[in-house]
Amino acid sequence: MNLLKNNGLLVLISAxxxxxxxxxxxxxxxxxxxxxxxxxxxxxxxxxxxxxxxxPVGKIFVEGDDVPTAEPPPAPVSTGPRSGEQVYTQxxxxxxxGALPNAPALGAEIWKTMAQERGVEDLLKSAIAGTTxxxxxxxxxxxCSDDELKAAIEHMINSAQ
Numbered sequence: 001m002n003l004l005k006n007n008g009l010l011v012l013i014s015a016x017x018x019x020x021x022x023x024x025x026x027x028x029x030x031x032x033x034x035x036x037x038x039x040x041x042x043x044x045x046x047x048x049x050x051x052x053x054x055x056p057v058g059k060i061f062v063e064g065d066d067v068p069t070a071e072p073p074p075a076p077v078s079t080g081p082r083s084g085e086q087v088y089t090q091x092x093x094x095x096x097x098g099a100l101p102n103a104p105a106l107g108a109e110i111w112k113t114m115a116q117e118r119g120v121e122d123l124l125k126s127a128i129a130g131t132t133x134x135x136x137x138x139x140x141x142x143x144c145s146d147d148e149l150k151a152a153i154e155h156m157i158n159s160a161q
Contacts, residue, residue, distance in 0.1 A: 084155030087148045091141040096156065102133040104156070111160035120157070124150050 040046050061067045088096070088106065098105035104114070114123060127149050130137040138144060144152075 081145075082148050082151075084148075084151030084153070087141065087144055087152035088155050091144065092139055092152050092156070095135070095139075100134070103135065106156055107159045109160055111157045115157045120150065120153060123153050127153060 041048055043049065082090075093106070095103040096106055104110045124146065127135070127139055128137065128146065138149065139152075141149070
């Protein structure tokens with residue numbers, strides 16, 4: 001009987017040791033797995049990275065959907081008071097240097113004629129709105145203030161011979 005008790009005790013101790021070893025091995029494997037899982041997440045071909053790269057860029061809305069409102073584009077901001085000559089040189093000279101046939105060149109007599117017939121304010125309105133001859137609104141100077149555009153027009157008028 002004593003032998004049976006001793007064997008039972010040995011079996012119990014062996015089972016406890018075996019379970020402890022298995023638990024320690026599981027814990028060690030779990031730690032290794034965490035590192036492996038983190039490395040896999042960073043991999044280019046991980047499921048997460050593929051999902052991010054192949055996600056839709058936009059959404060298609062149909063009638064009846066709740067469509068979010070878009071933010072308005074930022075308003076053009078003047079970069080500071082510039083002289084008419086500076087505005088002309090930086091923005092207007094590309095077209096008004098004689099490069100385009102419909103754009104009156106700097107120094108051309110037509111500037112004086114237009115100023116006398118239409119006035120500076122009307123020329124400014126045309127510059128702000130753009131013209132049918134191909135001049136874009138604001139002469140494509142979106143950061144020019146109205147005063148800067150007016151100064152550029154006056155600079156071109158004053159350059160007329």
